[in-house]
Amino acid sequence: MAAPTIDPKTIFTPDEWAGLRQRNDWIGLGLVVHAYVLIGLAVALFAWAPNPLTWLIAVMVVGARQLGLAILMHEAAHGGLSTNQKLNDFVGHWLCGAPVGASLHRYRPYHLSHHRNTQQSNDPDLGLAAHFPISQKSYQRKLIRDLTGQTFFKQTLRPLWGFLRAPTQASPEARAAALTFLGAQAVVFILFAAAGQALAFVTIWLVAQASWY
Template sequence: MPAPTIDPKTIFTPEEWAKLRQRNDWIGLGLVAHAWVVIGLAVALFAWAPNPLTWLIAVMVVGARQLGLAILMHEAAHGGLSTNQKLNDFVGHFLCGAPVGASLHRYRPYHLSHHRNTQQSDDPDLGLAAHFPISKKSYQRKLIRDLTGQTFFKQTLRPLWGFLRAPGQASPEARSAALTFLGAQAAIFVIFAAAGQAFAFFAIWMVAQASWYPAVTRLRNIGEHACATPDPSDPWRLARTTYANPLERLLIAPYWVHFHAEHHLWMYIPCYRLEATHSLLKQKGLTEKMEVKQGYRQILELATAKQAL
């Protein structure tokens, strides 16, 4: 059963809707450049003053920007990086998805199915949120697995090792995923090495990808849909918006990903116009219909409210 929708023309004036839908290549492609510049600055900070604190900051910032690259690949899945479809897909796949082991071409049909069927029985992402709330101890175990690389090993390294041991037996999907990951990591290593930061590729880029990136990805998934939908027939509450402070935007929720309710209401609004969409909805008194939380601490309190047995 398709997810319920709301006609934006019943909410916004034609002028408001035209502005919200407007796409700008300079902004879309500029966000990709921004992600890579922030990664470079984080590595440069550690190179300038190598110590445990700058290493930790670099790992957290780079891990969050790796999530940012995944978010921008998601934006490309909706055609939001460029009005030129070929350029949109090239950047979304090679500069956003591949560096974090993802494929835009495999992700797009899966993700659009999630939008068509959000919180319905055939939503492919339903399993990411259906088991919440959980206990605090359960979440702590998941967080430890994320931060210690166990999630990365299970989701990325184990399938990769299986492919390397028997490439001829791998499915086309497994082969494509392995080659995407290996090719992208090799290219990034060459760039790091050319900048004199070969060590940082392993100590920062790979450590971030194996620790902070899966941890904040899990938190992102929780924030978007977990415990957000008491009624799957209510389009206003199919997803959640979470207010994020500047530190949370830096380390947890880059590129307006926390305005997820607005994205699910009208998925072709570019990510850089979601905050303006929220402001307009607030002016019209409509955010009261939505699921809105005050920061990720509140999200975790909601998602870990189950008492341990």
């Protein structure tokens, strides 16, 4: 059964609605910088005192900020990172989405369709919520799959491996996704290597990414 649609302008006053729609370049772009600063500090902590505790802290912080970058890509899909559309899209795609295996250009049409048709029969996200609420055991299974990297393997590494095995047979969309991901990871690796932390690219960056995906 489709949920009833509501025009938000019947709930908020014009002034309230204008405030909700306001964009602030300093906040949006500042949050992107903040995410990378925390990632750098977390890796620096491990480099300064390499031990199991600092490694765990680094993985947790880096993973949380990788998720934060994915969330900021979501904001960019709504034009929320910058009032300059080109800057918004560049930062949202290349600095937020690509490093964590996502694509603003593929995500935006899908996600905006969800907002236009929320809880309607043509909502593309309808299937994601259809099986909720779930049992405690089901939740535990999902949590284990995410923390152990199984979801990351299924959604990112398996399609990537398929592309690498037969690149000429991949669809243009799959090819673009794989090349964007590989290119972004190459840049991140170069930055880690330049800081003398090439191994941390695998043990922290990729492990963190696999744990929240």
